[in-house]
Amino acid sequence: MKAEKIRRNEASTTVQSLVRGRIQRKRYKKSYRTLVKQRELRIRAKRLSAVITIQCIYRIHLAKKRMIKQRAIVMEQRQEKAELMELEKSILGYHQSWMQELLAIRAQTGIRGMLARKEFAKRIEAHKQEREAIKRQERNKAVTKIQALVRGKLSRTKFKKDLPNLKKARKQRCFCTQCEVQVATKRCRQCRDKFCDSCYEFIHQKGNRKKHTFEIIRMDAKLMALAFDQPANGNSTNKRNSVSDAASTKKRAINPKEWEEFYDESAKAKYWFNKITGEASWINPLTLK
Numbered sequence: 001m002k003a004e005k006i007r008r009n010e011a012s013t014t015v016q017s018l019v020r021g022r023i024q025r026k027r028y029k030k031s032y033r034t035l036v037k038q039r040e041l042r043i044r045a046k047r048l049s050a051v052i053t054i055q056c057i058y059r060i061h062l063a064k065k066r067m068i069k070q071r072a073i074v075m076e077q078r079q080e081k082a083e084l085m086e087l088e089k090s091i092l093g094y095h096q097s098w099m100q101e102l103l104a105i106r107a108q109t110g111i112r113g114m115l116a117r118k119e120f121a122k123r124i125e126a127h128k129q130e131r132e133a134i135k136r137q138e139r140n141k142a143v144t145k146i147q148a149l150v151r152g153k154l155s156r157t158k159f160k161k162d163l164p165n166l167k168k169a170r171k172q173r174c175f176c177t178q179c180e181v182q183v184a185t186k187r188c189r190q191c192r193d194k195f196c197d198s199c200y201e202f203i204h205q206k207g208n209r210k211k212h213t214f215e216i217i218r219m220d221a222k223l224m225a226l227a228f229d230q231p232a233n234g235n236s237t238n239k240r241n242s243v244s245d246a247a248s249t250k251k252r253a254i255n256p257k258e259w260e261e262f263y264d265e266s267a268k269a270k271y272w273f274n275k276i277t278g279e280a281s282w283i284n285p286l287t288l289k
Contacts, residue, residue: 175194176194176195176196176199177193177194177195178195178196178199178202178203179196179198179199182196182198182199183196184196184217185197185216185217186200186214186215186216186217187214187215187217188200188204188212188213188214189212189213189214189215190209190212190213191209191212194217195214200214213280213281214279214280214281215281215282215283216281216283216285254285254286256286258274258275258276258277259272259273259274259285259286260272260273260275261284269282270282272284272285
């Protein structure tokens with residue numbers, strides 16, 4: 001019986017709590033709007049009071065600044081009045097001192113005028129000297145121009161005299177650096193020298209030089225003519241014919257089946273390799289036909 005009473009009491013309390021909670025929620029919903037409005041009114045009142053206090057503080061600050069300025073102005077006016085009174089009292093003594101200062105100023109102006117005239121005369125002399133120096137410079141420039149023309153003429157005559165020797169030196173540049181007889185056809189990339197076919201094969205047949213690569217030297221007809229100096233006699237024609245024959249035989253000797261095309265990843269470029277002779281070239285030998 002006691003347990004049933006306890007259960008009934010607990011059930012009644014739970015029901016009462018649920019009913020009370022529902023009633024309170026209804027009341028809260030009804031009074032929520034009024035509470036929100038009251039809160040907004042309180043916030044506005046606080047803001048207005050804060051704004052009013054800030055304005056009052058700022059106005060007080062401005063008023064203090066104005067008072068300080070007015071006090072400074074009044075003090076300056078009082079000082080000026082006191083100084084004027086003192087000047088009026090001692091005006092006689094000032095008059096005598098002013099007269100003495102005027103006499104001293106007149107003496108100083110006379111002395112300064114005399115010194116200024118002397119300086120003006122010195123400046124005139126300096127200006128004349130500058131003009132003379134400018135004239136001298138112009139004469140020196142003219143002399144240097146004449147000297148340059150004469151030196152140019154002399155250098156041209158000297159160049160005409162040295163022209164045969166210069167042509168010989170240029171002729172030597174086109175020949176092989178080893179034998180100095182045949183025309184250079186290959187340039188070693190590592191040695192940076194020019195060789196003919198026979199000298200290149202002889203020098204690069206052993207050791208580390210065997211790994212060297214070369215470039216084919218492409219020479220125009222004008223450069224070949226300059227290398228042989230084109231005299232008026234018939235020897236130059238024979239030399240040119242011999243060179244052209246050698247070039248033609250070399251061109252005929254190229255076989256496209258012997259050359260293979262490869263790609264170098266380090267240099268990022270194509271190169272051609274001859275299976276039989278072991279030659280390598282960055283230039284396509286088939287284009288040399």
